Structure formats: C-alpha cells, structure tokens
Amino acid sequence: MRIGVLKEIKIQEYRVGLAPASVRELVARGHEVWVEAGTGTAIDFTDAAYAAAGARVAPSAAEVWAGAELIVKVKEPQPVEYPLLRPGQILFTYLHLAPDPAQAAALLQSGCVAIAYETVTDAHGGLPLLAPMSAVAGRMAPQVGAYHLTEPQGGRGVLLCGVPGVAPGKVTVLGAGVVGSHAAHIAVGLGADVMVLDRNVERLDILDRELSGRVKTQIANAETVEQSVTEADLVIGAVLLPGGSAPRLIPRSMLGAMKRGAVIVDVAIDQGGCCETSHPTTHADPVFVVDGVVHYCVANMPGAVPRTSALALNNATLPFVGALADKGWRRALTDDAHLRQGLNVCAGQLTHGAVAAALGQSHVPAERLL
Secondary structure (H helix, E strand, O other), rough: OEEEEEOOOOOOOOOOOEEEEEEEEHHHHEEEEEEEEOEOOOEEHHHHHHOOOOOOEOOOHHHHHHHHHHEEEEOOOOHHHHHHHHOOOEEEOOOOOOOOOHHHHHHHHHOOOEEEHOOOOOOOOOOOHHHHHHHHHHHHHHHHHHHHOOHHOOOOOOOOOOOOOOOOOOEEEEEHHHHHHHHHHHHHHHHOEEEEEOOHHHHHHHHHHOOOOOOOEEEEOHHHHHHHHOOOEEEOOOOOOOOOOOOOOOOOHHOOOOOOOOOOEEEEHHHOEEEEOOOEOOEEEEEEEEEEEEEEEEEEEHHOHHHHHHHHHHHHHHHHHHHHHHHHHHHHHHHHHHOOEEEEEEEEEEEEEHHHHHHHHHHEEEEEOO
C-alpha cells in the first residue's frame, strides 16, 4: 500500500504521523511511503533521514494527498485540506469530531474512510492511541499552570510548592484517568496541595496508593466540584467521554466564586472543554481571562514538545498503521474490534455512536459497512 505522511499545517504543530524509524518498518514490510518535504525538519527528522529509511520525499503536499491510499497524520485535516480528500482514501489521525461539525461535514462529503486515534479501544477499556498524548498533556498541565500563576502572566502570584512558612498552592484535578493521574503525579512532585475528583472510586483508590496518600481524593459531584474548584489556585480539566463532548463541570457562574488570578488548564478542550467559558487557543496565544480567571485552552498541548510526543505517538500507532496497510481497511477492521471502534466516518456515513450523538446526527454501525 502507498502511505502518505504530511507536514502538519495547524498552527505551531510540529509532530509527525510517522517518524523515520516507523517508515523503515513499513518499507521493510513491502509498503511505499511518501513523505512531504520538510515534514519533520522542525524536530530534526530530516528529509535525508526519511530517504535513508526508504521513503520517497515528495516536493508538495498535493502530490502526497493525490498518490496515497492511506494518509497518516497527527491532527485533523484543516479546511484547506478538505478538498484533497477523496472517496475510499483512508485517513488515520486524531479527529475530535464531537465539537467540530464543519470537519465532520467535510469528511462525510469527501467519501473517505476516517479512523480516529481517540476512539480506538483496547481489551481493558482504555484508549491506547489517546493515552500517550494524554500522558504528555497531563504531565505538562501543572507546569503550564504554574507558569501562568505567576503575576507577570496574569496569575495570582502563587508558587505551587510554597516555601517554609508559606503554604503551597492548591491544585484541583477534575478526572483521574490518564490525563488526571499524570497531572496529579507531577503536581504532587512540584510540592502542591493536590485534590483529585472522579466518579470512579477505583481510579481514586489506585491513585491514592500510587502516591502513598500524598494526594487528596473525592468522589465528583456538583457540591464537591464547586467546593474544590473555588478553593483552588490551579484547576486542571481532565475529563473525557470517548468520542463525545466533554461534560461542562465549570459553569460561568462558578468563576465569580473562584480566586482572582486562578488558572484553569482545560485539557479537555479537544472535546469542547469542561469549562463553559473555554474556547480553543494556540501555543502562540495560549490564554485569555474571563471574570478574573486565567484560561489556558491550547488544543494541541503535546505539540509544545513535538519530538517526545511524536515518538510516543508512533510507538502506539505503528501496529495499527501496519495492520491497515497489510490488510486494507475492511479486513483490518473486521479482524480487530478495537480498531473498528476508531472508524468515525465511512463513505458518507457517521459510524461511531457517541460522535453521532454529539453532532445530533444518526449513525450506521461500522459492522454494517464491512
């Protein structure tokens, strides 16, 4: 199969769908890989490295789009890329369609086969292709929150770790999944006073034992969320409903009760955000202030550490890319129920129930299209 890898064009996005080492593996299995020139230059994956791995380095994105049967990306196609999709072409990337009806409409119109990293599952009920980027974003969240808590960045001037004689800052983490657990580990390591809320007591128990009781935990409900958010210096939104929109746990009315200069890092922004006042931002302009509360809502947080993120993502995606290339999408999805869960759009039909529900549309189960 001919596989295409493109230079990402979303603002300040430098991750790559396939690193040179991944290309080498796919070429060894008999596949062609076309890589747009300059794809990995920003993170020291040179065109020469791709060529040495066996890729054909194409001079333009249009050539890659036109020739590839399978496109492997990192971020969702941007509006200027919509016309380049074609019927039957496989698109394998993060899509996050729930808060993006325009992209969903474009994918439906294109007739492509769109498989989303974020809805591929595993035997344990996890999301293995979301997990590595969730881990990166979770580990970054306390760092960026601590930075924006400083007064020059508009924050309330709190040092998360405190100093002798001065209490540490308070961090509230909403969600104890992959993002939340990694965020809690880093926040505890920074010396903060950390509270984690989740509806799943087993997750809270695991986190409590992992951190030897150094983190406080509570079952999430309206009262505990409000109390913890309004007492916090830093709130990390780490909630996820696979394929669906994130629940809005922080209404605007709650902001007025928060500390002035407190920071919300809404990691859930890819799925619409867990704060009513959140909207996507970029690394170039990452924050805005509403009712005295600083909002950090960068939709591609791992893009700030693109080399680490690209390698972590490739570790997770390469087996699935290999299956799609070796078998074709129909057989690969037939053979693997977990990869089948990644199918969001196929030949003009929505195929994922949660995505369709978030968009207010009907869907056709993937099994009926195989």
